[in-house]
Amino acid sequence: MKIRKIVGEWYIYILMIVIWVIASLLTPYFRQMSVFMTIIVFSLPLALVALGQNLVILSGRIDLSVGSILGLSTVIASVTMKNNLLIGVSLPLLLGAGIGFINGIAVSKLRIDSFIMTFGMMAVCQGIGLLIRDYPGGYIPPGYINFLLKETKHIALTPLFILIIVLLVGEFVLKRTNFGRAIYAIGNDDVIAYRSGINVTLIRTTVFAISGFTAAIAGLFLSAVMASGDATVGALYPLDSITAVVMGGTILSGGRGDYKGTIGAVLILTSLARIFNLIGINIWYTYIAKGLLLLIIVAIRMFGVKQEREAVL
């Protein structure tokens, strides 16, 4: 019984280890530290976007605008950083949080469906990003890149640290703060939350603002990786982040789930691309693998839920 509970909670990490072990048996290249670091570097932006997405989904809504906020953030950084690093960092963050705030107000106050609202916002941000920079480019200061991606003994420590901190902060906020509890309650049913004296509008708006903010951080990091700004770089992030959140055990309708599962799913998703690349399988197969993995995991979980239900009856 206890083992079942532990497996239920950590299945995504068990799966991750299984995949890693199989991969390292298949190809010796996977056993190198540099591969692990690449996975971390590519996982970090998705993990950040997925943190915001995770909060939004837990609260029972969805955010499709994360990808173009991320793209816009890299563009703004690539334009402003050459003059002033401080502005180059803070402007994208403010903008991301601001856009998220507008999403949140529209969803909570005006009661626009979050799918529609963030879908529209996605197009708007994409357009603005392309107006500013219709082709990847711009200038990112080497010092900034070096700070984020500097390798000591082939290990880029900063992304790893940031990833760990993000994981801890995400889990802590969800499990140990009033804000986190309120998110779960709202995602379960906002009428209950409202009647329990929770300020539903405030929490919803904050959640969307955080989602915009984390997408913008992801953009700042990616701009260092690319050493440029690209308005379309975030195209796959909305669906990838939703995939990671759902794969990690959060229910799409809200109220149930956590962040550590999401991080595990992010690591698996980014590993797959690396592994297929190293083994020499056509890269398009990763899409098929991602899709199938998501479906299989959700199907297994629903099977478990169904068995529980029948036991009760």
Next chain:
Amino acid sequence: MGEILRVDNISKSFPGVQALSKINTFFSEGEICALVGENGAGKSTLVYILMGAIRPDKGKVFVKGNEVDITGVHKAKGYGIGAVFQDPSLINHMSVAENIFLGEQGKFRNNGILSYSKIFKAAEQILNDLKVEIDVRQLAVLLSPAQRKLIEFAKMMRDDPKVIILDEITAALDYESVDKLFEIIRSKRDEGKSVIFISHRLKEVFEIADTALVLKEGKMVQKLEVKDITEEGLVNLMMGRKLSEVFPKKISVGAKENKVTYSIRNLTIKGKLENINLDIAQGEIVALAGLRGHGQSELLKAVFGQVPKNSGKIFINNKEVIVSNPVKAKMKNIAFISNRREDELCFTHSIRRNIALSSLSKRQKGGFIMQGKEKQEVSDISVKMNIIAPSMTTEVNNLSGGNKQKVVFSKWLLTLPDLLLCDEPAEGLDMGAKSEVYHILRRLANEGKSILLVLSDMIEILNLPDRVVVLREGKIVKEFSIIGSEESEILEKEILKASVGVT
């Protein structure tokens, strides 16, 4: 009259529970049999077996002397058994007529195309027979809860069943609709149908039933003629406890200092409440009575700030307070326990999370939850409330109705309310759990809280509160003090008369 349905030695067990053991009984033509017993006594299990929704472990079912194997709901219909279940079964965005003939639309075709005029006509015919006046073209979503039940009833009557099973059909109905429904049920009985009737309201059992089948912990206690037993006697059979023990003893009103703490002045909600003035003293339990839907629930919601009011003020100790939403209500120490438990509990969350939800802000440091304090307070209150569960991390889903309601109480009590608003606090609970809720309320009153209830069960109205306020058409029409139970019959009559507007 002849026997129609017989069950022989029916047993059914679920993991860990013997839901039914060796039930032997029969139902006759022209008989209305009330199935009574506490929650978990096996009433629903028996109904589900008769309807083929679950299969018995042992035993046989006979219809008109022939052994039958009921393997599904459609089979039960074939054998002439129909039921209205507790759970709603109408499809919201279909018309009443389509709902009534759901699954049988094929019969109403013109050259292969569904003919709405035919289906409407047939539905009207059915409703006419039942003397129900509802537009069959209306969408089900627009129906009131009472109308929904009547349509579900009509849907069952479509197949003209010989055995009619009604599981808690009256719970959602107001008195007027109940009377109407009873009239229909009686006429069906006189046509020779057999009716199996389940209700938690004993009054109704005595009003309509000919016989009562008493179940207790899955066993059959007795089947008896209703005219041979009193209410008290029936309750005793169901629970082996006396009615006087169900309700807590009141401390005599005079012994307490009756300080007015909460006052409602000139409260109006257009079309729902008109000029309500009400004082609730410290340590007093006030019940709002009257026919359902005459503004009682609205009043509670308005005091809690859950619905906007057109006018009206609320005073605490003669000082005006603004309560425009639940957040502010909570700050003024007002708590509101709704009659819909799905509006109170996050069913898939743990007991601790649910209990902690309303009082999070009382145990925080800079937004962080004080875990130790939370665990302590939750476990203290759960002991005080006698919540029976494996642990505080158990999902609320897995609790019985009574324990769920105790979780709701715990949740609100941790906000340390001075005024507790409660809409039908014991509705849908079994006798044992009801009794516990009554005692909790009385204890809270004795601790000095003011309590405002909405009640509709007459036994509760006559025994639980200190004072009863009758609402009709959104207005307070009469007030009664409830001191002892000596004149309860006269009082009951008075309350009923005030409710329906007879002078």
